[in-house]
Amino acid sequence: MGSFDQNMPANPVAELPSEPLESIPSLTVDCVIFGLSDKRLKTLLVKHAIGDSKGEWGLPGGVVYTKESLEEAASRMLGDLTGVQGIYMEQLQAFGDVERAGSEKRVITLAFFALVQPEHYELAISSDASDAIWCDVKERPELIFDHDKIVDVGIAYLRRRIRYKPIGVNLLPAKFTLGQLQELYEAILDEKLDKPNFRRKMLRINFLVCCNETQDNVPHRAGVLYRFDQENYDLLCDKGFSFEF
Amino acid sequence: MGSFDQNMPANPVAELPSEPLESIPSLTVDCVIFGLSDKRLKTLLVKHAIGDSKGEWGLPGGVVYTKESLEEAASRMLGDLTGVQGIYMEQLQAFGDVERAGSEKRVITLAFFALVQPEHYELAISSDASDAIWCDVKERPELIFDHDKIVDVGIAYLRRRIRYKPIGVNLLPAKFTLGQLQELYEAILDEKLDKPNFRRKMLRINFLVCCNETQDNVPHRAGVLYRFDQENYDLLCDKGFSFEF
DNA sequence: TCAAAAGTGTTTGTTATACACCCATGT
């Protein structure tokens, strides 16, 4: 893949295009929804119940309606296919290779991205899907079309995003320990982090508030519980910050 | 604008959508092309010569053809409307509000982004445009549709992007001084930077090579010329880096 | 008493920030 600022090819348009297109056969939306369970990063997949791709796994998605925004389309699709309702999604990227959905019909898709707590949602399977699961991103089945690539782009985006915007509000319980927060980052980055250094960095960002409470029913020393400081958290979502792990 | 990780509204889908849509009326592509001239950040604008928006300024763009990828569409459009050929563009974001192009017809657009040297291109105006200019981003006219917002998103993206990927290859001459490089960053960020600190940081990134030459015909001490080390530059485009200004 | 995770401290080296300062050149 040519990187943006590298030397340019003389002309990336390989051949002259065909006739203008008054209407794109299909604009769809697909959702890359990440969640944490069993200390692993999971993504939400559905098994198609109808059409050419019956029986195959893919991302929840579908065709955009005329009178809904792209964001509304993504929310609706996700709710319909999986029962996951009312979450806020970010645009990831459009995927529009001519034959990405097979050679007959051109389908351009816009991928959305979100982070949620799997245990907050009961997966409800629609008539268009025969199954919906939270799947470990590292052990996922082969997906239809270019959905594997879309998931990879989603993971890459997430790994970059955690360096400049807070995450966690939708991935952790309201009160959590620094250990749980670290497990979250480790699951996303797929690497172990140094505990003392991680704690110091997180506390310095200044979006955590100590609850003056500790865990209970844990088979080891109870950790102090923290929560996100909503005001600073929101501020940092806008302003961003920057650090390395 | 609700930030991704903030508390979610109960359900962002305000009203139930209308009938399914077999075909989107229009998918277009718009290009936010930035360049540096007179030490200012400029963007490429065209004046529409036809249609409802005749006489108004907007971004170069148009409808995607059936047999071209999105990237090809963006390149073609830019070349046709302005004569700027053969540049590599990055996807920025899709804009799809229902009434973004007026209330009659729904038009979804995908914005692309690129950085070029204005003086490398002779602006050639097509029949669909009556004018094409490089316009200071801070003094631009009001643009059609939501193009003002698209330019703002482009600027915000650029300002974030320079923190983790190299820029400059397409914005500066092959050989340049550290002063010119600093002017570039200052134009993008719209703020003055400390010279000694800027130099140290840039040199530490390790994508610059000293040419062992100096400027000439300058009315002050001649600066040492540098060029980009293509190999490390490309590597950093992939890997990314991270710093603050 | 042991495992497991919480939590603290310290050392070493690097980087950021904010300056003051000198250098070379054309007018």
Next chain:
DNA sequence: ACATGGGTGTATAACAAACACTTTTGA
């Protein structure tokens, strides 16, 4: 001689990385 931008040095504080260590708890 001076304005202009090129270029260097330095003191202070902040931060990163690596690692050793102590604490609390349930089993």
